[in-house]
Amino acid sequence: MMTSHPTLEVVGLRRTFSGSAMPKVALEHVDLQIAEGEIVGVLGVNGAGKTTLIKILSTLLLPTAGTVRVCGHDVVREAKRVRALTSMVLGGERGLYGRLTALDNLHFFAMLSGLSRAEVKRSALPALEAVGLGEAAGVRVETFSRGMRQRLHLAIGLIGSPRLLLLDEPTAGLDPPEAERLRQSVAKLRSEGVSILLTSHQLLDIERLADRVVLLQGGRITHDLALPEFLRQASSVATLAISGTGTVLSAMTEHPVVREGQTRLTAAENSWTLELPVERWTPELLHSVEQLVGLAGTADVQVRPVGLEDVFQLLTGSAGSEPRTDSR
Numbered sequence: 001m002m003t004s005h006p007t008l009e010v011v012g013l014r015r016t017f018s019g020s021a022m023p024k025v026a027l028e029h030v031d032l033q034i035a036e037g038e039i040v041g042v043l044g045v046n047g048a049g050k051t052t053l054i055k056i057l058s059t060l061l062l063p064t065a066g067t068v069r070v071c072g073h074d075v076v077r078e079a080k081r082v083r084a085l086t087s088m089v090l091g092g093e094r095g096l097y098g099r100l101t102a103l104d105n106l107h108f109f110a111m112l113s114g115l116s117r118a119e120v121k122r123s124a125l126p127a128l129e130a131v132g133l134g135e136a137a138g139v140r141v142e143t144f145s146r147g148m149r150q151r152l153h154l155a156i157g158l159i160g161s162p163r164l165l166l167l168d169e170p171t172a173g174l175d176p177p178e179a180e181r182l183r184q185s186v187a188k189l190r191s192e193g194v195s196i197l198l199t200s201h202q203l204l205d206i207e208r209l210a211d212r213v214v215l216l217q218g219g220r221i222t223h224d225l226a227l228p229e230f231l232r233q234a235s236s237v238a239t240l241a242i243s244g245t246g247t248v249l250s251a252m253t254e255h256p257v258v259r260e261g262q263t264r265l266t267a268a269e270n271s272w273t274l275e276l277p278v279e280r281w282t283p284e285l286l287h288s289v290e291q292l293v294g295l296a297g298t299a300d301v302q303v304r305p306v307g308l309e310d311v312f313q314l315l316t317g318s319a320g321s322e323p324r325t326d327s328r
């Protein structure tokens with residue numbers, strides 16, 4: 001469906017919560033657009049405002065100020081219309097009926113969300129096929145792996161052909177192959193023109209899927225960049241990790257590249273690792289690396305390209321894969 005509006009348009013959004021003394025500002029001056037078929041990853045440390053934003057987009061919470069439109073429809077004045085265009089899929093183990101088949105679960109949840117029988121019938125099988133569960137439509141959900149259950153949640157979210165999908169921690173609790181499978185299903189939706197807002201503490205989800213990355217800090221958007229540009233926010237291009245056994249030699253700690261560079265040396269009882277951010281691969285740096293690698297005890301050298309995790313840590317001063325502290 002082509003529209004003249006962006007799928008999501010947020011202008012000047014503010015949301016406060018009344019506190020005991022002062023109102024708590026959860027979102028402030030938030031401007032955000034998501035185009036048709038675009039996947040935007042929203043990053044932020046705990047308490048940055050991600051959940052508040054998702055709740056407002058899904059009409060569960062009202063904005064204090066500002067406007068939010070989905071395909072041109074206002075989340076406050078046209079909440080019903082917005083709900084028909086928007087779907088939220090949460091990660092983790094959540095209420096599917098194990099004794100029912102995948103298709104029956106789909107029917108059940110779709111009817112609960114108020115879709116007509118005809119609409120449910122029309123879109124149920126295509127939704128299962130979209131997430132690779134077409135052949136498991138008649139199979140009881142109690143036999144499903146966690147990944148299959150999560151893909152079923154995604155299929156439920158696709159019923160009714162939403163234009164905006166809100167994905168919150170979609171790969172939570174999945175092992176790496178299952179998480180990858182789910183990501184593949186999500187990636188396919190982009191080509192169908194579905195717009196996706198994705199939040200995840202699994203930064204790999206965002207690194208693999210997002211066209212654009214938005215960083216929320218203290219309720220404000222501090223960065224809104226295409227993924228490659230976001231990755232360039234780190235000054236380095238890679239991290240070089242040299243590890244070895246035995247004691248750390250002074251020839252290493254006193255080497256100019258170690259003393260002057262932003263290196264991190266971690267030493268355990270009989271092993272050590274030196275991590276060196278690489279801004280540019282220069283002949284001088286390669287020569288220094290050769291010297292360090294030649295020192296006694298060196299066992300392994302690895303080069304890790306800069307990833308989203310590094311940039312996230314740099315910009316927020318925190319680790320990205322911290323566990324959730326809330327109880328949703």
Ligand SMILES: Nc1ncnc2c1ncn2[C@@H]1O[C@H](COP(=O)(O)OP(=O)(O)OP(=O)(O)O)[C@@H](O)[C@H]1O
Nearest residue numbers: 017024026044045046047048049050051052325326
């Ligand atoms: N119902 C509420 N009452 C009061 N304050 C709230 C409420 N909900 C959220 N907040 C506050 O608003 C801010 C943003 O919270 P929000 O849950 O949106 O962050 P988040 O980025 O989703 O964090 P997390 O990653 O932990 O889920 C936090 O300071 C939080 O304490």
